Amino acid sequence: MDDIPPYPPIDPTTFDLIVIGTGLPESIIAAASSTASKSVLHLDPYPFYGSHFSSLPLADLPSFLSSHSTSPSPPRSPSSDDPNEFSLLEFATRPLYSSIDISTFSPNLLDQHSRKFNLDVAGPRVFFCADKSIELLLRTGTNQYMEFKSVDATFVGDNKGNLWSVPDSRAAIFKDKSLGLVEKNKLMRFFKLVQGHLAGEQDIKISEEDLQSPFVDFLNKMGLPPKIKSFILYAIAMADYDQEDTGVCRDLLKTKDGIDQLALYNASIGRFQNASGAFLYPIYGQGELSQAFCRRAAVKGCLYVLRMPVTALLVDKDTGCYKGVRLASGQDIFSQKLILDPTFKVTLPSGSSPPLPLKEKLPFFSLKDDKGKIARGICITKTSLKPDISNFLVVYPPRSLFPEQVTSIRLLQIASNLAVCLPGMFVLYISALCNDDDQGKKLIHAVMNTLLTVPLDSESNAAVQSETAENGSAVQDETSESSSGGPSDSGEEKPTLLWSALYSQELTLGQVDFICSTPMPDGKLNYNDLIDTTFKIFQEIYPGEEFFPETSLENPEGDGDASPET
């Protein structure tokens, strides 16, 4: 960020709303606000769209992660004193990623083609064909900026390297070879019960008492065997925590929620004719989604300035109220409202206490971190984890890999036909919720050791490697023990790892006030919760405005030259 090209000054200098960061929530708010005829300035310090939701070339990912891994830089002095009527509050970046571990096993091949990769920073993530993000895309016409392909299947993995297909439909249950006849019957009857309940058939209504009870209890009541329970809870309802261990479970599903999840899954299968599974993935990666909303915003008049860091917040000296921002170019821009991406943190001038009114507002800047972390891993291989199928999801339910595993680990394999990597290669995104970095590493390593061959002569930087060796070897011992218990998928060689990036990400929530900040990518598989939060933030800043009114469909493109690339 040191070599900022000289920018012409931004004109006008006053806006209704300034949005900093082009992550998905910021982009949606920019688009929604522009649609509501607000004047919006959308800034991003990076030369690309998407911030923490972006898809990056292979070489750019490590630097992006590490630029957000350092502790807040000390406030630049002098900062607080300004000749005019504003006080300046410095921005600093928050450390959002930690324990970053990049390993390269095939340097030549990958370095030459770095830009052929579009790696999601916040993977694994997919769209359910019938979820809120797809509805929003269709409703706003944003879908015209994106193309999707189907994620063809979901599997459940075990510690022996087997991938069991998830019998998620009538045809899949019929075809499944791992379920017994009785299991098939029970599962199909359960699906029919849920369908009947959702269709409002009187005689198969699920009682209110059941709906309010834990989903896992309801599944037990239905007499479903453990294997099927696990399929439903973790591979269809996508629960994160061990539902049968109330001590560790932080997301205990009620039957009502479980059924809503099943309904979403069921509505997703077969919604689009050329999508065979329940999920979609965008060509060129998930970063396309933020960019598409930016284009949508630009069409409605939002002004975009990339490569433009913001250095300080301008606050009224007397009232402590927000007035505007100071850009890295030195220009001051003013607005009624401000949306900040979670990277930024306002630093108080050292030693000086802020004026009273501001102090009252300050709690909104202390972002909550009590949701723990999410461990993410990106692996690149040359062979698919499963022959004959390239794009699919794998779920490792809690305790399926080792006894201390209390959260689901999800893995998404995306092939080159989605333009995310070199032809013939595959990108694996892995994630799991965790309490700390060590636990997170252990979870990601457990999956990698089960499915991949990790070459010994890693060329990753020494500091990171020694760290990995400590954590990794401990995990290796445990998992290798369990995997030697049974025959691993014999005959088929495990894919060899070419490159990997492991990191932990903070799960910061959004904040809502006269200055609002958006949330980090969450630990979910789709964008539903993020869209809900984004909607709330929008309502907070513009309580009277409709969030993408229906009429906005009429002329989504507007004048053609106002594309976000400008």
Added chain:
Amino acid sequence: MHGRPRKAPKPEDEAASSAKAQKLRALQTQFFTFHHNKIYTKEAVELSAKLLEINPESYTAWNYRKLAVEHYLNLPDCNPDSIKSVLDDELRVVENALRQNFKSYGAWHHRKWVLSKGHSSIDNELRLLDKFQKADSRNFHAWNYRRYVAESMKRSEQDELKYAEDMIYTNFSNYSAWHNRSVLLSALFEKKAGGFLLKEKVLPEEYEFIHQAIFTDPDDQSGWFYHLWLLDQTVTTDSPLLASSWPGHGSDVLLVGDRCYNGSAFSPFSALHSDSGSFPIVLYFNQPVGGVNSSTVTVECGFNKNEDLFWKPLSASNSQTAQVWVAHLKVPSSDLHSTVEVSVGHSKGIISTRGFVYSHPSMFSFKVHVQPMERDSSQVSVAENISLREENFKVYGTQSEESIIDSFDQLIIKNGHETTASNWRFEALAKEIECFRELLSLVDCKIGKLTLARLLKAYDAMSYPFANKLVHSEEVLELYSDLMKLDPTHYQFYKDEHSIVLLQKVTSSKESLLQHCFQYKDSASSAICDPICLRLNNLSLSRMGAFEKLLWVQMLDLSHNELQSIEGLEAMQLLSCLSLRNNKLRSLTTLEPLRKLKSLRILDISYNQIGDQSIDTTRYVCSSPLSHSVGSELNRDETVTSDVALINNWEAFFIFKDFNLNQLDIVGNTIADEKFKSVLVKIMPKLKQLDGKLLD
């Protein structure tokens, strides 16, 4: 397309459809002009294409196009290129028509016709079919056409099997795909290609496959149909077998001139009154067969060496195949003791309706004793008045049990041929039974119960020759009783099945059969001896069955049941006295099987429902379409010369004219008024007693 509810037409639709009709009428008028004048100009042919595009059901237009094609192909300047272009045009017209309605019979048929000319590429057809079958995977026209194309292309059954399997995997609720699978497998069984397609290898795998569908969704019927086919393949032996005969092997037959006989050494089960100087030989096969004649079945006896016996099929329809065949062997009236040997199938020619050859020649022999008449038969007959009243029956005496044991065992023909090869059949059935018990423990499903009942019945039938009892009959009866309650819509079907199983149970052992055997003793009767009457009354039967065990019966009481049909009764050739009192027979035509019982003298059909309904529903109830046989047998002259009343009672005339009844009870039927009775007396001049009243 399936699963789309029909919508009521909107006013604008109606307007559009009337406009369409008007256009269609105009086209049609013009088309017929061309057609009748045999005009095959380009313009005329194009008009027919336009007509077919709107209305693919216009088969006259399809025929016109066929004529037009023939016309072009017969032109002198016809060359391969022009032929191809004419036929390609036809294929295009068919395609357009199918786009309009992909279930148009005429269009699919026309396509076949064009293809049969042999000038068009068949490869295109599979591509077209893929499109149609993707649009609607259950379009049976497309499946039917696919079989035709596959055959023309000589595509292997294995490839087609794979295709059907893929379609089933996409959606297993596909009757057509399952059906095609059964057709393909049947073809492979017939070929016995490579040896690995033997039934005992394939069927267990197929059961495994269909279980996936049935357990996944027991409410889906397509899988059940396939299961039924598999069960049939498991149970039915290819080659027909002789199931039983009368007289039985090793039995003694006593022929007497009247109802009394001397010599208690003979069982009353094998004594036969005969006043025609002949007795019947009945062959009962396990499935309908054809080709039974004096060369395929030879009868050797001391008294009647070279006489050609005439074998007659006993079936409701007038076809030349039947499960039961009868021939009448003439005997000299003198005192005679002779052995008769009957050989079945020693020379080839007996063939089942499925096309399998009778390949297990069998032989049975029995002794015939003829007792000359002691009294004038006419005297006896006049005095005879059989009255099947309760007080006239007594339980068949234990002193005679020995003889019935023999007779009973003689009823069954033991076929040792199949037993060694049928182990897999037992195993398959046992496994299925276990499987469906498990299903029923999970869900209460009607078709599951029905299937279990069928499986148990089949298992019992298969193990009967070894076990000599029907182990599961109680359970089967319970299942059918259950089904009658659970599924009232199909009550009659379950009732019929229940009746047949009950009859099989009754006839399964000598003990149970003896409980239904009574000696008839009328205090007023002049007869010295007491004939045996099989009493199957008050059993709430709706159907008759187990005929193969009842060929010996001469006196049968079926009163107080719920019989709606007596189909199959024609097998009981020895019947001379039959009571159908208090049943639910609804029309005279239900009595048709009785026409084939030449020995029947006494018939009680009183208190039925004959004449209740003005429309004869028999043809819907049982497979005896009288209307088909009537034309061929009715002697027009006879009708004309008879009383006018006969014309109004042609059914009665048709049924009763062949009867040799002495005694008839018909009271208690709507039809049986005085006028009708007088008609009956005219039809049956030999009738001596009607509704208990002696006739002049």
